[in-house]
Amino acid sequence: MTIKRILIGTALAAASGLAFGAESAPALVSPAWVAANACKSGVVVLDIRSPVGGGGNKFTYLRGHVPCAVYSNYKTAGWRVKEKGVPGMLPSVASLNKLIGGLGIDNTAHVVIYAGGGNALDMGSATRVFWTFKVLGDDNVSVMDGGYKAYVAGKHPVKRGAHKLSSAQFSGHLDAALLATEANVEQAIKTGNEKLIDNRPSAQYLGIVKSGADKRAGTLPGASNLPQSWFTVNDGGKFRSAAQLKELYRHAGVPTSGRQINFCNTGHWASLGWFVSYELLGNKQAKVYDGSMTQWSRNPQLPMVTKVKLSQAN
Incomplete structure (x- = not known):
């Protein structure tokens, strides 16, 4: 299959609201795609905004989030650690496996990450977590383009309160x-x-x-x-x-x-x-x-x- 056909197939799948397989998850998905797929089996949407709603948003996770999205604080949940006095370092694989599994994410899930979306600095939270999944050998991961700000601007459905999944087994390896x-x-x-x-x-x-x-x-x-x-x-x-x-x-x-x-x-x-x-x-x-x-x-x-x-x- 040619690269052109692969790209066309991915675009058609995104437009039709189909979930992606482990080898075809695109790096970016639109807010419309997320709205259509957030609660489908095999998809886990991950909200990593700060507790005060990063990127200039007025909403915290509890006050408003993508339906079925689980929450993990980018700054404090353990996505980054201080090592030998240097902040923001990649944690151990074992620590990340525990963190991710605790969110209800296993190795079969298509994970879609979103940040507040107020600026590039904010989107860096999403790309850093995306990179972390990739470093763990998980290619079935995407970022919601535009973040939560674009999602709300598109008048897509929003839920209040917390949504949690049962703990799962996640097993990553360092790439x-x-x-x-x-x-x-x-x-x-x-x-x-x-x-x-x-x-x-x-x-x-x-x-x-x-x-x-x-x-x-x-x-x-x-x-x-x-x-x-x-x-x-x-x-x-x-x-x-x-x-x-x-x-x-x-x-x-x-x-x-x-x-x-x-x-x-x-x-x-x-x-x-x-x-x-x-x-x-x-x-x-x-x-x-x-x-x-x-x-x-x-x-x-x-x-x-x-x-x-x-x-x-x-």
């Missing part, structure tokens, strides 16, 4: 091909064999602004800047088309193929860059540097580049 380590980044800098992509705002890339989690300002030697806000329309919750994304990659001088390592401060924005490259543009050689600049900047022996050096005078 190291999607994960870059500090040692991998050191090797990439030395050899130039992997493109380094800084997905932080340009001010952080240039060294004008430093995240509070980082010990030093600047970026990795040889890195190109592709800010997270470029990936969504007007820095909102809806991802740009592949054609627009390719234009932006060209503008930033970043190839859309080949070995790449996406990084930011703690691996949140980097998951957006990875999602766009790996899923929306089809580059299966893209990785996420989980520790990112927060880990890297803690070691004074590791090189960094500050592109704009301001005087110390007030």
Whole structure:
């Protein structure tokens, strides 16, 4: 079967409201698709908004959510942990298996993740959890394009209160091909064999602004800047088309193929860059540097580049 036929078949399935199989789940599904499939057998919708309703939404999960969606707090449920003083790191496989299984998700479920959808930063929550499933070897996972904000704007049905599923057995395994380590980044800098992509705002890339989690300002030697806000329309919750994304990659001088390592401060924005490259543009050689600049900047022996050096005078 040709790639064109596969894409056409996926589009027709989405339009008709059919559930997807484990090998054909698309990276993005529309709010309309979610509304039509959220309560169907084999589909688990996962709401990962913050308790106060991230992305500018006025609704918490209990006050309004996609029907049949289960809830897990992205910040506190255990999707990310502090490791050796570095926040936001990928937990152990055993911990993630327990977390996911506890939500009622097994290895046969088509998981659809949604964030608030207020901006690209917010959508990074969904792509980070999506990447986590992929790292665990689960390909039957999607992100709702536009997040909850787009879902509500489409006047789709909303439910109040909590929806819980019975605990299930989830068994993941680490796919190291999607994960870059500090040692991998050191090797990439030395050899130039992997493109380094800084997905932080340009001010952080240039060294004008430093995240509070980082010990030093600047970026990795040889890195190109592709800010997270470029990936969504007007820095909102809806991802740009592949054609627009390719234009932006060209503008930033970043190839859309080949070995790449996406990084930011703690691996949140980097998951957006990875999602766009790996899923929306089809580059299966893209990785996420989980520790990112927060880990890297803690070691004074590791090189960094500050592109704009301001005087110390007030």
